[in-house]
Amino acid sequence: MDTIFLFDLDSTVTKQEILPTIAKKIGKQNEMRELTEKTMMGILPFQDSFTSRVKLLSQIPVSEVADLVSDIEVNEEIVEFLKENRESSFIVTSNLDVWIEKLMHKIGMDGRYYCSKAKVEDDRIVKIENILEKESVQSELTSRAKIVAIGDGSNDFDMIRKADIGISFGGVRDIAPSLIDVSDYSIYNETKLRKFLTAIKNGEYQNEQ
Amino acid sequence: MNNKTVIISCAGMGTRLGAGIPKALIDIDGEPLIIHTLKMLDKIEDVRVVVGYQAEKVIEVVKKYRDDVLFVYNHNYQQNGTGASVSLAKRYSKKFILTIDGDLLIHPDDMKEILASEQEFVGVCEPSTDDPVLVGVKDGKVTNFYEKNGPYEWTGITMLEAKKITPTDGHVLKLVEQVLPMDFKIIREKEIDTPNDYKNAIIWVQNNYNS
Numbered sequence: 001m002d003t004i005f006l007f008d009l010d011s012t013v014t015k016q017e018i019l020p021t022i023a024k025k026i027g028k029q030n031e032m033r034e035l036t037e038k039t040m041m042g043i044l045p046f047q048d049s050f051t052s053r054v055k056l057l058s059q060i061p062v063s064e065v066a067d068l069v070s071d072i073e074v075n076e077e078i079v080e081f082l083k084e085n086r087e088s089s090f091i092v093t094s095n096l097d098v099w100i101e102k103l104m105h106k107i108g109m110d111g112r113y114y115c116s117k118a119k120v121e122d123d124r125i126v127k128i129e130n131i132l133e134k135e136s137v138q139s140e141l142t143s144r145a146k147i148v149a150i151g152d153g154s155n156d157f158d159m160i161r162k163a164d165i166g167i168s169f170g171g172v173r174d175i176a177p178s179l180i181d182v183s184d185y186s187i188y189n190e191t192k193l194r195k196f197l198t199a200i201k202n203g204e205y206q207n208e209q
Numbered sequence: 210m211n212n213k214t215v216i217i218s219c220a221g222m223g224t225r226l227g228a229g230i231p232k233a234l235i236d237i238d239g240e241p242l243i244i245h246t247l248k249m250l251d252k253i254e255d256v257r258v259v260v261g262y263q264a265e266k267v268i269e270v271v272k273k274y275r276d277d278v279l280f281v282y283n284h285n286y287q288q289n290g291t292g293a294s295v296s297l298a299k300r301y302s303k304k305f306i307l308t309i310d311g312d313l314l315i316h317p318d319d320m321k322e323i324l325a326s327e328q329e330f331v332g333v334c335e336p337s338t339d340d341p342v343l344v345g346v347k348d349g350k351v352t353n354f355y356e357k358n359g360p361y362e363w364t365g366i367t368m369l370e371a372k373k374i375t376p377t378d379g380h381v382l383k384l385v386e387q388v389l390p391m392d393f394k395i396i397r398e399k400e401i402d403t404p405n406d407y408k409n410a411i412i413w414v415q416n417n418y419n420s
């Protein structure tokens with residue numbers, strides 16, 4: 001059976017939360033932190049929080065944000081796994097297409113991601129056209145594949161719960177407490193994550209060495 | 210050595226000691242029990258800890274010692290047995306799985322020998338607990354469990370070839386029974402079940418594992 005790997009982006013593939021890192025560059029870190037923390041804790045509905053966070057950053061030209069995003073540090077071992085398994089992996093993020101395209105290209109994941117979509121005019125965001133609900137991705141994929149989902153935040157809850165194999169990753173920051181109940185595994189080290197994902201890909205009883 | 214996945218089962222409640230914490234976390238001479246075990250496993254690449262009761266506490270302690278452990282959730286630990294924990298943890302493992310109950314303290318020299326072993330075995334000891342599971346032995350191999358006057362006691366340690374065993378929800382013995390008869394190894398260990406076991410285990414460690 002085919003295996004498909006779904007990766008959260010922020011604090012799973014990247015070593016920082018993307019939007020807060022950008023907010024910091026323009027001195028909006030406090031407003032952003034408040035929104036992000038409330039969201040990760042599950043107090044603030046994700047859609048509302050996301051809209052507010054985008055608004056906070058929409059004063060910066062889109063191309064500038066895209067550059068900043070593409071400079072964000074990534075977990076190299078996870079990116080290596082993505083490169084080796086490009087054809088069976090997807091990034092699943094609520095971040096905006098226009099902000100992450102450049103980063104996706106840099107890590108070799110052109111065309112291999114699901115995200116939210118924005119309309120841009122004159123290098124500015126004029127409208128959020130669609131906010132991705134992560135759990136919707138599974139139903140879009142061919143049902144015959146085994147789905148492995150990897151994430152760290154409360155917005156990964158349904159994606160991990162619905163996956164055949166749900167992994168919460170705490171290598172960047174603490175795993176959202178809600179994920180514990182729906183995870184099959186927790187992993188706190190990116191090398192270990194890469195090894196275990198490779199073992200899953202190889203299949204049962206093929207990991208003798 | 211790296212053809213082995215070591216599985217430490219810590220999902221159970223272990224309330225008989227009355228400490229209110231998972232048994233794997235009880236303090237033995239200044240350190241949680243599971244840390245004593247992990248220190249003997251430094252050379253093992255694939256260590257898996259099965260968690261359930263107070264999972265986050267167990268994870269916190271383990272990852273402070275080493276963060277490259279695979280934590281496996283047994284969410285139904287109140288209903289199922291250690292066999293379920295091992296069945297969950299053995300997926301995508303290496304050739305051999307070494308299963309260790311989280312309430313065991315193993316003699317470091319014996320652990321070295323266990324880790325060097327390249328074949329399946331059942332870990333046994335001289336009968337020592339109040340309510341032992343005794344093993345039947347014939348022609349130098351373990352043939353069955355719950356043998357009334359069996360010469361040895363089952364310990365909660367076994368090395369199995371992962372592909373030979375079918376998952377179970379019950380006791381870990383249900384997994385081992387599938388592959389009997391099997392060689393055995395006599396292992397010096399202390400199982401920590403009662404306050405008295407606990408006291409003895411501490412003395413054992415303080416005396417450099419001389420009993």
Ligand SMILES: [Mg+2]
Nearest residue numbers: 008010011153
């Ligand atoms: Mg995340």
